[in-house]
Amino acid sequence: xxxxxxxxxxxxxxxxxxxxxxxxxxxxxxxxxxxxxxxxxxxxxxxxxxxxxxxxxxxxxxxxxxxxxxxxxxxxxxxxxxxxxxxxxxxxxxxxxxxxxxxxxxxxxxxxxxxxxxxxxxxxxxxxxxxx
Amino acid sequence: xxxxxxxxxxxxxxxxxxxxxxxxxxxxxxxxxxxxxxxxxxxxxxxxxxxxxxxxxxxxxxxxxxxxxxxxxxxxxxxxxxxxxxxxxxxxxxxxxxxxxxxxxxxxxxxxxxxxxxxxxxxxxxxxxxxxxxxxxxxxxxxxxxxxxxxxxxxxxxxxxxxxxxxxxxxxxxxxxxxxxxxxxxxxxxxxxxxxxxxxxxxxxx
Numbered sequence: 128x129x130x131x132x133x134x135x136x137x138x139x140x141x142x143x144x145x146x147x148x149x150x151x152x153x154x155x156x157x158x159x160x161x162x163x164x165x166x167x168x169x170x171x172x173x174x175x176x177x178x179x180x181x182x183x184x185x186x187x188x189x190x191x192x193x194x195x196x197x198x199x200x201x202x203x204x205x206x207x208x209x210x211x212x213x214x215x216x217x218x219x220x221x222x223x224x225x226x227x228x229x230x231x232x233x234x235x236x237x238x239x240x241x242x243x244x245x246x247x248x249x250x251x252x253x254x255x256x257x258x259x
Numbered sequence: 260x261x262x263x264x265x266x267x268x269x270x271x272x273x274x275x276x277x278x279x280x281x282x283x284x285x286x287x288x289x290x291x292x293x294x295x296x297x298x299x300x301x302x303x304x305x306x307x308x309x310x311x312x313x314x315x316x317x318x319x320x321x322x323x324x325x326x327x328x329x330x331x332x333x334x335x336x337x338x339x340x341x342x343x344x345x346x347x348x349x350x351x352x353x354x355x356x357x358x359x360x361x362x363x364x365x366x367x368x369x370x371x372x373x374x375x376x377x378x379x380x381x382x383x384x385x386x387x388x389x390x391x392x393x394x395x396x397x398x399x400x401x402x403x404x405x406x407x408x409x410x411x412x413x414x415x416x417x418x419x420x421x422x423x424x425x426x427x428x429x430x431x432x433x434x435x436x437x438x439x440x441x442x443x444x445x446x447x448x449x450x451x452x453x454x455x456x457x458x459x460x461x462x463x464x465x
Contacts, residue, residue: 142297170339171306176299178339179347202428203341206379210335210344 135241135250136163136189138197139234140182140204142175144168150198150231157235158242165189177204182211186223194222194247196254198234222247228254270326271319272458278308280454281447288450291443295430300342300443307338307346328354341380341428342444345389348372348379366401373397386426387437389444392416396452406463410456417441417449 137154141147147168154164165188170176182197189195197212199205205225212223224247226233233254240253281288281304289301311318311333318326331350335343352375356368363371373393382388395416399409418441425437428444 170299170303171337174299175297176303176339178336179343180336203339203343206341206344207335207339209379210347214335 133193134162134191134244135193135237135247136165136186136191136195137234137238137241138164138182138185138189138195139166139168139230140177140185140197140208141166141168141200141230142177142204143200144173146200146230150234153231154234154238158238162238162241163189163191163195164238177207179207179210179214182208183214186211186215190219192222193241194224194250196237196241196247196250197223197225198228198230198237198254199225200230224251226251226254228257232257267319269462270321270323271315272462273455274308274311274315274318274330276454276458277451278312280450281305281308284447284450288443288447291441291446294440295425295433295437296443297340297429299340300447303338303340303342304447307334307343310334310337322358324354324356324358326354327351327357342389342447345376345380345444349376349393352376366397369397369400380427382427385423387420387423387430387442387445388425388427389442389448391420391423391442392445392448392452396448406456406460410453413449413452413456417445420445 139147139150147166151164151166165185167181167185171178186195197208199208208225212220215223226237237250237254240250285301285305288304289298292298292300311330314333318329321329327350331347331354335347349372352372353368356363356371376393377383377390380388382390384390384394392413396409396413399412420442421440422438424435425431430437
């Protein structure tokens with residue numbers, strides 16, 4: 128497998144910290160540490176919800192020059208992720224994509240693809256095949 | 260209507276009254292949200308306005324467009340939910356439009372900011388969102404209705420979401436069962452609009 132830094136990063140965003148962390152654990156089990164991985168779950172106070180600052184920090188933690196694929200659960204997670212990506216600023220914001228895919232399955236499949244050194248577009252496409 | 264009053268008293272006063280009206284209505288907003296959403300709109304908005312209030316002394320001394328933009332960013336970073344990015348986009352974009360080329364007046368800046376909110380939420384008029392307050396409010400601003408007229412229109416528009424079926428957000432999962440409830444985002448938008456109008460009216464020379 129490629130060294131971690133060369134592979135596409137994965138970010139998991141859920142309204143629930145437990146869901147986000149659990150999904151990240153499943154990704155970790157699949158690909159070990161050869162894919163940059165981070166999660167953001169819950170609102171700014173740790174309750175159920177999402178917040179852009181936490182998502183932005185997660186993208187920074189999982190940052191890879193190859194790009195980052197983001198997986199979200201419900202509406203606010205997506206809207207806040209879009210906001211976080213904008214705040215990341217050009218040119219990096221152009222290398223972060225929110226995947227239209229189920230959170231757990233999408234993140235695991237994307238990570239498996241990323242661990243083989245696939246490009247961002249390929250990683251995203253693999254996850255999105257789950258959502259016809 | 261707004262631009263002539265750009266100063267620290269205006270910005271500080273707007274922050275104060277927005278914080279007050281949200282604090283006073285936070286439980287009601289969460290109650291509306293519990294009926295058709297996840298029940299946190301009031302607490303989310305209150306957290307956001309408290310975060311803005313914490314920055315009050317710095318924000319109040321910025322030029323109005325810059326202050327609007329920074330307040331929007333603070334809301335994005337603190338509110339969470341969909342409301343953070345939506346209200347944040349409204350204020351950030353209004354600020355940027357007013358700061359841009361000199362020929363953008365407040366109604367035009369507001370129009371572009373509302374369009375940005377619609378794009379952000381991928382929502383349209385009638386979807387039972389805060390846009391169902393923002394569009395009518397903008398129309399009143401354009402036709403130069405008085406501040407009281409704008410406030411009334413905002414309240415009326417929010418109550419009209421009662422009969423709408425939610426097409427966006429978690430309320431849309433309820434389908435027809437979302438009908439018969441006021442949208443919490445529309446309600447907070449109306450409360451804020453009315454509070455801002457009342458404040459500006461008090462500030463205006465008689």
